[in-house]
Amino acid sequence: MTARDLARVGAVIGVGESDYVGDHARVRAGEKPADSYGYAADAFRAALADAGIGRDEIDGLIVGPTLAYERTGEILGINPRWGGQADAMLAVIEACMAIRSGLAEVVALVYGNDQRSAAIQYGGPEAMGGNMFLSYVYHAPWGFTSQGALYAMMFRRFGELTGCTERDLGEVAVAQRHAASLNPHALMRKPITIEDYMAARYICEPLRLFDYCLINDGGVVLIIAEAERARKMARKAPVLIHGVGRSDLNRGATSLEPRLLEFYRPAQEACAAQVYAMAGVGPEDMSALQIYDSFSCHVPFALEGYGYCRPGDVGRFMREDGIGLGGRIPVNTGGGHLSESYMQGWAHQVEAVRQVRGECGARQVAARGAGDSRFVHYNSDVAGKAVSIIYGS
Template sequence: MPDLERLSAVAGTVAVVGVGETDYGADHARSRRGEPIGDGYAHAATALRRALADCGLTKDDVDGLVCGPTLASERLGEVLGIDTRWADQADAVQAVVKATAAIHAGLAETVALVYGTDQRAAGVAYGGEGAAGGERHLSYTYFSPWGLTSQGALYALLANRYLAETGMTERELGGVAVAQRAFARLHPHAVMRAPLTIEDHLAQPYICEPLRRTDYCLINDGGVALVLTTAERARRLDRPFVLVRGIGRSDHNRDATSLRPRLEEFYRPAQRAAAEQVYAMAGLGPQDVDVLQIYDSFSVHVPLALEGFGFCGDGEAGKLISSGDLGPGGRLPVNTAGGHLSGSYMQGWGHQAEVVRQLRAEAGDRQVPGARIGQYVSDVAGKVTSIVYEGVAR
């Protein structure tokens, strides 16, 4: 069981001091024209250069590195010119968890978290015979004999059951895509900035019923980097920074490859266990969250997280979404850079950069006024993780 006393000792001791991203929209347009824009390592290098400039540090200050799949830490270290004492590989949210643990334990003082991908330019497939991850036996590839070779098909099953169980309508679910597009229109580097109404959304044909095109994430290239260090060093930099206040995780693997956790329980047991841990460590609750980022490879992730983490009751997410409260000017802004559906698909990495920008009041036209507490929620394949961040003004 998690030791909340020991976890509480970590709260507020590690800070995010720098963030950097590539120019998603411009790169996407260049890629569509067939122009070369570099590989994943090139995007990662651009993002880190910008993150270091953001916090006033240099690569010589970095003594830890966490790289995001599918990059190799050894090669990435060579490309970046960083010779670290400690390195690892992890997805977006686990990268923050691992770096926080390493800094608190004294394994490193300043850790760069770096991700880059050329998934669109390289033609990465997320379905079909050559589905990415099939060689690692990801859960959705077990169902290829029945034609379920894509994650979209599995999330369509989940969405159908969720709608049937809760009474949520397709119009309400479509409100997720509409709200996130509204934020993307305020983000100069978002990929999708054209207007999107609920009528536009519902007029689209199904890709896999009940999911339409704008229920699906984008596939684009880019890079994201964050720089984490001790809270003490962050204060010496004399710039705005963001503290890691809470971490929660709970896996839901029992019968995971049979789909039961997502089809019957919507990951709620794991979400509630992770919520209990993250809020206890942070000394906060969902009512304290000013801005929320939710991993959204498909729109249905959003209502599941809203209910699982206590932002509304079971079966009430549809009403919350249709109220308009998740979009610009709403009381619970979600995925304020446009999320994976309209902003950029960086496998959750962009969500971390966005929550930092919001808590430093640097998000421009999409800024949530007075944002001080931000939360990220991820429930990929039953591995539920959440981080609570707190902004610190300088």
């Protein structure tokens, strides 16, 4: 039995975000603008306005991992007929599944996180996520902690084997900062050069300061509707979800075998095969690529794993062909986690939708599909769970 097709079953009709820039300034000044639910509510109001629909149209609710399902529904006043909890990428897939099965027609995907003002720790004695991923805490006796260190260990071996240098890796931070400089929603907008990147301090060598994501507060909401209904109800042209894919590597996860010895490549390749087949398009059709970038090195791993360049060639590809706006494949066109906002993949979906719509102003990417259509590919590999989504006109 093969996967039942989820191609073009659901479409994004509305997106919304909290005020990353304004809230971050207030948090840095010692204020607490909102908690996770407050940021989610800000984004929810914005998404309803973007979609041009009323709250009562919503009959499905998925909340992010940082929110309690019932309390979120209570605060937003939603009594759905179907609901659940998921991270950004799985929330999109589950919304399509619910729509395909008839359990829901208009699903709100709601995320909020006060991680900065609540001083959430991603490394050290209180490392977040250890209850879900044993590898985040198991090696602490040897001083090995923080997800950044896991990626530093991975990039070191990858770089030694492929010739992708630290300077090549700097292309990611530089390109994304340039994109962020053109994005009014981005937190870090001052352009940097490769020299700035190389001069920054190491956090966990070989990764430097600019290889690490931001930590900030915020909220994101997407509204996904059944594709036919989306065309009738939405204020703007719906953005179709053309395909999804997923493949997980759990064997050897804590001892870091799939991470260090395979760079998660088998999961990415299986996920890529699924999503490209479902969508009927491939890397050459994409106008932009959004990559979950808690650390910069996600980008070279994904460029090779999803077929955007030849295996072993990513250092040259990033340096010569280019991953910035105007490059061979523009990556994280809003600035990503490194420079826009660390919304754990949620804001990447918003950027993908806005790029497909053509709403991105100075950072807008060009159409590459037939006619004036645009496809934007999103992918992530959080702890070896490769997930992929293709958005398009």
